[in-house]
Amino acid sequence: MAAEQKRLRIVPDQAANAAFLDDFVVMSGFGVTPAGGVERQAATAADAENRRWLAEWLSDRGFTVRYDRVGNMFGLHELVPGAPYVLAGSHLDSQPRGGRFDGAYGVLAAAHAADRLRRYHLDNPGRAVHNIAVVNWFNEEGSRFKPSMQGSGVFTGKIDLAAALATEDGDGVSVAEALGSWDMLGDTDVFAVGPQHTSPGHTVASYAEIHIEQGRELDKAGVDIGVVPSTWGADKYEISVIGAQSHTGATAIADRQDALYGAARVVVALRELADEYGDDLHTSCGQLNVYPNSPVVVAREVNMHLDLRSSSDELLEEAAAKLARTFAEIELSADVEIERRFAHTWKGHTYQPEGVALAEDVIDELGLSRMRVRTRAGHDSTNMKDLVPTVMLFVPSVDGVSHAENELTLDDDLIAGVDVLSETMARMVEGEL
Ligand code: GLV
Ligand code: MN
Numbered sequence: 280m281a282a283e284q285k286r287l288r289i290v291p292d293q294a295a296n297a298a299f300l301d302d303f304v305v306m307s308g309f310g311v312t313p314a315g316g317v318e319r320q321a322a323t324a325a326d327a328e329n330r331r332w333l334a335e336w337l338s339d340r341g342f343t344v345r346y347d348r349v350g351n352m353f354g355l356h357e358l359v360p361g362a363p364y365v366l367a368g369s370h371l372d373s374q375p376r377g378g379r380f381d382g383a384y385g386v387l388a389a390a391h392a393a394d395r396l397r398r399y400h401l402d403n404p405g406r407a408v409h410n411i412a413v414v415n416w417f418n419e420e421g422s423r424f425k426p427s428m429q430g431s432g433v434f435t436g437k438i439d440l441a442a443a444l445a446t447e448d449g450d451g452v453s454v455a456e457a458l459g460s461w462d463m464l465g466d467t468d469v470f471a472v473g474p475q476h477t478s479p480g481h482t483v484a485s486y487a488e489i490h491i492e493q494g495r496e497l498d499k500a501g502v503d504i505g506v507v508p509s510t511w512g513a514d515k516y517e518i519s520v521i522g523a524q525s526h527t528g529a530t531a532i533a534d535r536q537d538a539l540y541g542a543a544r545v546v547v548a549l550r551e552l553a554d555e556y557g558d559d560l561h562t563s564c565g566q567l568n569v570y571p572n573s574p575v576v577v578a579r580e581v582n583m584h585l586d587l588r589s590s591s592d593e594l595l596e597e598a599a600a601k602l603a604r605t606f607a608e609i610e611l612s613a614d615v616e617i618e619r620r621f622a623h624t625w626k627g628h629t630y631q632p633e634g635v636a637l638a639e640d641v642i643d644e645l646g647l648s649r650m651r652v653r654t655r656a657g658h659d660s661t662n663m664k665d666l667v668p669t670v671m672l673f674v675p676s677v678d679g680v681s682h683a684e685n686e687l688t689l690d691d692d693l694i695a696g697v698d699v700l701s702e703t704m705a706r707m708v709e710g711e712l
């Protein structure tokens with residue numbers, strides 16, 4: 280073990296771990312809710328406050344902070360002039376009444392890991408072949424502005440920049456306006472990657488992200504770290520159920536075109552579809568807006584956001600076809616029309632096996648336990664893995680709770696994750712991925 284530990288570049292250090300936990304407490308105060316979660320949706324005041332705090336943290340340690348044209352935030356540290364960067368991070372934005380760990384843990388872990396590396400290279404000059412950058416991706420959650428993973432989607436060329444900037448929240452405020460109001464929208468790209476960049480910029484060698492699992496597998500097995508070999512696929516739709524507005528008391532049942540009745544049938548059909556496939560298909564309606572949503576009025580229209588996910592792309596296709604048949608039945612029996620638009624989609628796909636092997640080696644050398652966990656949730660790494668070699672790590676979520684105020688990951692697990700990320704990034708900076 281002693282000989283193996285000599286291979287570690289970043290030796291776990293109690294003072295550094297205590298500093299991480301202290302900073303995490305500070306960060307969890309931005310947008311804190313009475314129940315101990317956070318409400319920090321993209322480009323709101325709480326998100327901006329958190330971003331400002333992180334910018335100062337990074338600047339104080341010598342990182343150069345920059346925003347790109349969709350508000351992704353970078354902290355850059357150059358070790359080898361002109362060399363590509365190892366990028367690491369996640370997202371600081373949250374769901375409404377979200378948990379304090381989802382995304383935020385990964386950004387702070389990356390910042391601390393990058394700073395450990397900065398100090399390591401001061402003492403060990405000449406070992407780096409890449410530079411280091413921390414990233415806080417804009418709008419991973421897709422709650423205030425749809426879709427999710429928007430900042431990394433633009434970065435990787437999967438989402439059109441102009442369309443992203445024009446996306447409006449429920450009050451008609453656009454992404455460009457919201458980011459502009461906090462002075463967090465750059466006018467050039469920071470990295471010259473993807474098809475949309477306009478200016479010469481830095482390049483990316485590889486990407487690393489650590490995140491809470493948001494499921495039960497690690498917690499149930501009592502394992503320290505998850506390494507993500509692949510992702511489930513996802514299909515998200517927006518649908519409009521269109522009926523006719525009428526009187527709840529006076530209109531005969533036979534005459535009604537009740538959009539809310541049609542929508543309710545869609546919700547039930549979605550759940551029954553999941554039940555049909557056991558654990559291989561997850562379905563939800565996460566958002567439903569009723570018009571005019573008035574007590575004595577039969578609804579004329581309901582807009583809904585549907586989310587279908589599976590480990591199998593074929594199964595997703597099959598489920599979509601069944602859903603289309605069910606929609607046709609609902610249209611007939613509820614006398615409504617259903618319009619469907621694709622909102623966001625990604626395929627089930629693998630992360631680079633070399634990255635999985637690298638992370639597993641690090642975990643073993645740190646004496647921690649590990650298992651492979653396929654991600655059901657989307658992450659910014661879902662986009663990044665299609666651009667550059669990417670390592671995705673998980674730490675346990677107590678009882679698998681996520682997107683809720685009672686999300687919890689224990690301090691020892693948080694710290695183990697930062698140690699693994701630091702050493703993984705150290706090897707990536709030396710060109711091991
Ligand atoms: C994003 O977090 C998603 O899973 O859609
Ligand atoms: Mn997340």
Ligand code: MN
Pocket residue numbers: 374381420682
């Ligand atoms: Mn999330």
